[in-house]
Amino acid sequence: MRIYRIDHIGQVTSDLESQVELLERLFGFRPIRSWDDPAGGCRGVRLAVPGSWGHAWEVLAPSGDDSPIQAYLDDHGGRPGLHHVAAEVPDLEAARSALESRGIKPTGGVPGRWIEASLSPPERGPGVLFRLRGPGNLGMCGDDASDAAVARSALGPSLGIVALDHVCQAFPDRDELARWYADLAGFVQVWRTPEDEHPDMADLVLNIPGSSVCWEVIMPRGEDSFIERFWDRNGAAAHHVTFEVADWDAAMEACAHHDTPTFGENEGSTDGAAWRDTFIHPKHTGGVLVQLFWEERPGVWVRSDKIPPDA
Known part of the structure; x- marks a missing residue:
């Protein structure tokens, strides 16, 4: 497919x-x-x-x-x-x-x-x-017979999103799901963390051919993993959706302006280029866990040196 x-x-x-x-x-x-x-x-x-x-x-x-x-x-x-x-x-x-x-x-x-x-x-x-x-058909939800929405003016500062980066799915075995998606639809693995990099999780990222949107798979490891708890409640569901923002400080100021807290912030530097990421809880987004990230230079947040070697 x-x-x-x-x-x-x-x-x-x-x-x-x-x-x-x-x-x-x-x-x-x-x-x-x-x-x-x-x-x-x-x-x-x-x-x-x-x-x-x-x-x-x-x-x-x-x-x-x-x-x-x-x-x-x-x-x-x-x-x-x-x-x-x-x-x-x-x-x-x-x-x-x-x-x-x-x-x-x-x-x-x-x-x-x-x-x-x-x-x-x-x-x-x-x-x-x-x-x-199929190509060019907007009929999946009834939006092929639609009225044009009336665009309203911006209601204060926004996050400054510049890309929909990836969708993340929880699964017990990241390699099992990666092989499945590769066989089913040609997904290509482009990045993965070492097995022991994080105490409670390991992940990998797959490119969806023909799309700039990627697919992340996270799996639990260790005791009391948050992914294990998520799996027990939801099964193989989407865990979060990730967006890139153009300006980190402006994005955080927009969250503060709209009384939207963030949590789980990380920051670091790769080859001298800074990056940061954080999450917005589903109760502040309408039910979807959202991750935001910013990188000073393209490719430093998802390390290019973690691309898996050819088999």
Whole structure:
């Protein structure tokens, strides 16, 4: 199966207007399209992510009497959060065949237009939900028959995001999942930490061919790992989404301006170039754990000397 572009990250909420305002105000996202599709059970807003060519963020809320979005929220205790990652494939039926040959059965979609499935190994239980569509089709959530969203002026300083960098998934064995994604969709491993670099985790990063968005896999190690606890609650779910910011101090000032605390800050220097990263808790983002990073020079936050050697 070939993926040639990540289109958007989909988030669900019961309060569409408040979530869109938060993404405009703090994150600096720009609404570009809105829709209401009662027949499909969904209304939503598509927002452009600053600096990310062709990447968007979609916020989905229930609409109509029989809404799958409402069913999803009910199944998750009403909690908002990340719903899916949307990608384009050159041949939708070939993608379906590739999934089914590996025991992955699509769980939703519209024949000939888009399909929905977890791409994780099925024996490990449901993982991150992907929505796959053919080229140029915006019909996955009803946003092909939409009204243009009215862009509002900026509501104070924003984070200064310049890129959607990666999505992170928790999994018990990082190499097992890396091999799976490489076989399924050609993901290429580009970075990994040594097994013993961190006391409670190890990770690796995969490039998604055709996309500037990467895929991180984190696995637990040692006793009482936070990833083990996350896995016990959520299984092979998305752990966080990471954005790059242009100016660290300005991003932190924006958080303070909007009464948004951060936690888990790290800083360092690689070959004389500084880098920093931190997290924003899901309760301040509408249900998604967000990581922010800044680097003085490209490539110093994710070390190029940790690219795995050729087999």
